Structure formats: structure tokens, C-alpha cells
Amino acid sequence: MPYKPLKLSAPNPVLSWADHDLEAAETKMAKNVASLPFVFKHVALMPDVHLGKGALVGSVIATKEAIIPAAVGVDIGCGMCAIKTPFVADQLEGKLKTIRQEIEAAIPVGFNQNKEVETPVSNWQGWKQFKDLHSKVQNLEGKALKQMGSLGGGNHFIELCLDADDQVWLMLHSGSRHIGNMLAQRHIDTAKELARLAEEKLPDRDLAYFVAGTPEFAAYWRDLQWAQNYARFNRDVMMARFKGIVERAIAGGKPTKPLLEVNCHHNYAEKEVHFGEEVYVTRKGAVRAKETDYGIIPGSMGAKSFIVKGKGHADSYCSCSHGAGRLMSRTRAKKQFDIDDLIRQTEGVECRKDRGVIDEIPGAYKPIETVMKQQSDLVEVVATLRQVVCVKG
Template sequence: MPVKFTLNKGKVPVKIYTDEFDSNSLDQLGNLAQLPFIHSHIAAMPDVHAGIGATVGSVIPTKGAIIPAAVGVDIGCGMNAVRLSLKANQLPDSLRHVRNAIEAKVPVGFDSHKYNAVKASTLKQMDAGLKPIIDKHTGLTKMVKHFHHTWGKQLGSLGGGNHFIELCVDEADDVWIMLHSGSRGIGNAIGRYFISRAQKEMGNLLGHLPHKDLAYFEEGTKYFDDYIEAVGWAQDYATINRREMMRLVTSAIQPHLPAFTATKEAINCHHNYVARENHFGAEVYLTRKGAISAYQGELGIIPGSMGERSFIVRGLGNETSFCSCSHGAGRVMSRSKAKKLFDADDLAKQTDGVECRKDKGVVDEIPGAYKNIDTVMANQSDLVEIVHTLKQVVCVKG
């Protein structure tokens, strides 16, 4: 569907692909639209909801400046999916051993590998890119415990919150592995460091912004270039993290399933990141805060919640959305509210048929805390087309 609501309370309009939004989201979007360096307009995806720094589900084109808090602290967070040669009828009746095997192989939550799980050549390459960043910003090393060991050992680990690993079945009964994670502790540290640095660098000008989280670096300044270098490194880290997790998950489930191979149909996409792109006649820094790239013919992943369907999609190249689409279902309530409203019994009912945790520790991720994924997909029918519909049968949460 086309744009359903346009907010005109700033220097540029905000074009929103849903009529399901709250006042906090509108306030955040309105604040963004007041900044002088926004190009053309801001697009808000159907899963839009209030976030920290900027609205989740927003696509923000900037000229001559960049807002670290709009990119956020889970830099490069995104999705990876691969189709296997297995059919649903080849899966065992009980998938508990499969879930246990994944959880034993891939650290979740705050955990990391005891030893580096990736090749030494990969670590060497990543370390070479990180060194000049650390040399200029030594304060980063104080933000992560055992900094130089931790980032390496977290490669190939899940994290917590809404990150997950799933085994899914599509409309043709093909089995998929799908996972969601980002740049772990090092990405979080880079995000927090440069958000704080932007606020300090603005000095007295910070008080003239609609919100302090909209502090920015101007292009051509030292910190602008340093941030671009650091955020690029973190996005690469996130891609490698998902790639290594996919490798570990594949090896973990092999002993518990019939022999299989991974097909060539694999997708790895960010949904919290910044990229240099051309839109509406200008080169811009395009920040996708909870949104994925959806250029014409481009494959992407839009997950539902831990009890709902997910989708492999193909972009339609809609320029009004800056060739973007939603990154998921989008929350309708905070984690704290979900914990008050639902309990473990509710979670068990809403995840019936899925092999997953059903305890109070993950109640904040209950499907009822998210928007209806079918409505979200209907609201972006002119942004993407559905290629595959996936339903999880195993879900591993942090």
C-alpha cells in the first residue's frame, strides 16, 4: 500500500507507511524532521515504533552530517537465512535435541566463546581494521571488559533481547535456518562512544537541538570521518558474526538430522546501519534504523515474532521509501509492559508448536508484544513482494 500518513511538523515531511503509531513515535519523527540537513523527506516503515535516539523503522537521508544515535548502538544488526536441502517430513517429531545442540554450540545472552571460534586470518583482518580506530580513540578500550579478547570471542555468538536463531519451514515444506544478530559488545561500545562524543562536540549548540540524542557530526570534521570508519568496521563485524553463527548452527544440527546441504539461496542483510546512496538527485548518507534495503530485485528478510511467520522478500525499488522496507513486525509495547501484561503460560500458548524457551526470562519477546505481521506486510505491498513464507519450528533466544 502507498504512504498512509504524512507528518508535516518539520522542515521536511515524514511519510509513514502505516496508521498504527503512537505519539512518542510521532514526536521522535517530528524532531528528526526539524534538522536542517535532512534531504527530501523521512520515510517511516510499517513496523515503526519509538526507539532510543531515533524512531525504529525510520529511513533518514542526510547531507553533510550524520547522527550517531540514529544509527544506534546495535550497529549492523540484521538477518541471515539459508535454505537447506531438507524437507519438513524429514525432521524428527521432537526437536528438543536440535535446540539443545544449537544452544551448546552458539553462546547466547552475555556469553561468549571460551576460545576464538573464527579463523585466525579473519581475526587478523578484523584487528588490522580496528587498530587505527583504537589508536585514535583509546577510550573505547575502557568500555568493554577485556576489550582485546572479548570482541574476538564474541564473533559467532547471538546476544540477547530480540536476537534469535530459528529452524523454519516454508510454503513448499523446505527447511531454512534463519538468525538475527549484530555487532555484539564492540558495536555497542562504538555506538555509545560516538553518541557521547557528538554531544560533547556540539557544546552549547546541543541546547538548540530538538533532543540531545540528535547530536551530529558535520562532514569534513575529524570525528565525522572517524565515525564513518568505526561504523563501517562494526557493520563488517556484524556480517561476519552472522556468517560464523550460520556455520556453527549448521554443524550443530547435522548430527541430529538426515544428511543435508545448504542451497545457494542465502541472504545476509543489515537493518541498523548507514550507507552512502543516491536518492532524489543527491548523494546522501542513508541511515536505516530498523529497516532493510529493498532495491528492485534485492532479496531481504522480514521476521515476525517468535511465534509468528517470517518472510523472504524481493524489493520493488520504491523510491519514496528510499528503496527500503520494514525490518520486522515492530513492537507495540515496551519490554517492561510485556512482562507486566503476560506470563510464562501466555508465552507457552502463543508459541504452541515451536520448540523454544517458554519461561519468564523471555516473556518480553512474546508474540503479543509485537504488531500483527500480516498487517505490516500488507502495508508495504508496494515496497516488496513475498518470495517465501517461513514458520519457525525451533527458536533459540538469548
């Protein structure tokens, strides 16, 4: 079997799908989470696992009657969406640079936001609940409106890809933007303050939690679901623009019907049933992979990406990895690689090739093929993609 139990002296087991031993700091983080009294059954680590804050990125944590806001993280609802188009590679001939420029003009990246709010955004049903969110984000509704349909920074990206049959796919990676970050931080602060007042001895302050049935839990759960819905719709808005750009370039703007659509979170929490019990499942850098689920596992901007279908593996809480996983920190990547390395590693991809994206160089990530091999029991590959255009956040 590709997974193995880690040798940890913790009350709950930790099952790892990684092909390598964890480093000391990673082992400590896994042990800390497995030591919490409300963890259900075991903790599952995906093959792309690496250091996070409080909990490892690439961990699936099922809990009974409690939830850890820092384990969900600050980019609530971060995830991926992809569509398979009816177009083929030949139709892109000579159009890649124009498509990239139009994406960059139409979709704000980094800290930027839209200058105007388009109708689908203003009509989103979620705005009706904004007044119920945490009191300290009530001044951010205007910013949240303007950021809906924007990419963000870091490892967020938009890619035009081809599969093994030269079919054109559109793919992007983004989350809940500034509003999700602010909501997360407010609730993480509250959880830490509650732990301090209760003089609770936590293995890590970032594992401060809320107990089900309390007002604090209810407030976090409400804001969490709202931010997850915001993140999903944010991806839909960007994908609609992206699709329009490609349709204008290839089909004179004529709308087309996608052959397959996938939109999945990989930083989130939901209530689910596992091993016959209702639990809260936090996927911190992991994708749900039930037998009915399609998922997206991207490589770096010079490597393959995969559209997958879940196998519903019980011990992984029906989960799989969310990408290749970082091999090194952003700081180390900037020290180790230069622009020549970036140009060489992204050969054949229409993308930025400047110092601003060196921390996202393919060499800073684990080999995606290894990650995929380690989860052959979790997912089956539906399509293997290679990018021809990449726009980074």
C-alpha cells in the first residue's frame, strides 16, 4: 500500500502517503495535531505534505465537536477550477501571446482589484449575508465586491493547457481574496484569546480551536461557509472571462459548451460522514476525492497537471493531494535560482520570465510524477495537461 503509519508517540495515529520521511519540524507538527483530544480516528497526510502554520499543508484532519481555524488557514476556500473546451491545439497557432495579454488585461492579479463591478458579481446571492459576517469586516464590502473576479498573488495562476489528445483546457487557481484572509484572521485571534483565557496548554498556539455548540464556533462556521462560497464564485467569474477571451481568439466570440467542468476547494472544512460518524473534515491543502468527485492536481508552471476522479479511499477521508507541494521555501528558491534557470525550466510556456516569479520556479516544487504515483490508490487520472500559457498572481 502507498501509505504508512508514522512512528509517533501521539494518542492518534498519523497515516502518510508521502514517499519520504518527514523532517523534524514536520514530524513535530504532525504529532501536535495528532495529540489533540478531539481528533477523530487518525490524521491523513497527502503525498505533497510540507510545513504549514499549526498543521501541515497536505493534511486531512477529521474532528469531533471542534474545529481549528488556523488549520483551515487564511486563504479560505482556495482551490482550482478547470474546463475542457471543444477547441484543439492547432486553433491556438500564433495566438498565445495575445491570449496571455488579454488575460492580464481582464483579470487583476496580486493586490489589484477590478475597476468596475460587473452584473453577475453584484447579483451574487452571498452579498445578502454580508451584514451577518464578523463585525470587524463590515467596512470591507466594497473591497470584496471589487475583488470578486481577481486572482490574488503567491502561487495563484491562470493557465491555458493541452491534454494528451491536444484538446484545449482552461484552468485557474485562486481563493477568497482579502475578505477571506481578514475573516480567518479575526477568528484565529478569537480562538487564541479563548485558549489564553482558559489557560489551555496547547502544543502550538496555532492549534487554538472552537467547540461545537458555542457562539464562537457558530460565528466561525457561518463566516467559513460564506468565504468558501465567495471563493468558488470568484473562480467562476474569472473562468467566464477567461473562456470569453479564448472564444474571441478562436471562434470569433461564439459561446461554446464545456465538455467537462471542475471546481474544487483545497483549503476548507465541511461536515461529512466517515466510518459511520458525522465529523468536521478540514482539508488543508487537500482535495475531496469521493468516487463521484472530479479533482484538479496541478504541477508547477513548467510541469504537468492532472484532472482526476476520486476512488473514495476511506483512510484518506476520501481525499487526495492538491498539487506537487513545495520542495523549498520562497526565500530559498530566490537564492538558489536565477532568471536563466526560470527561462530554461519554463521553455515552451508563454509566461512571465522575470525575477518577480522566481519563487514559483518549477524547481522549487516536488516532482509531480512522484506525488501522483504515491496516490494511485486515491485517484485515477482522467486527463494529463501541459500548459502553453501561464499567468501568475
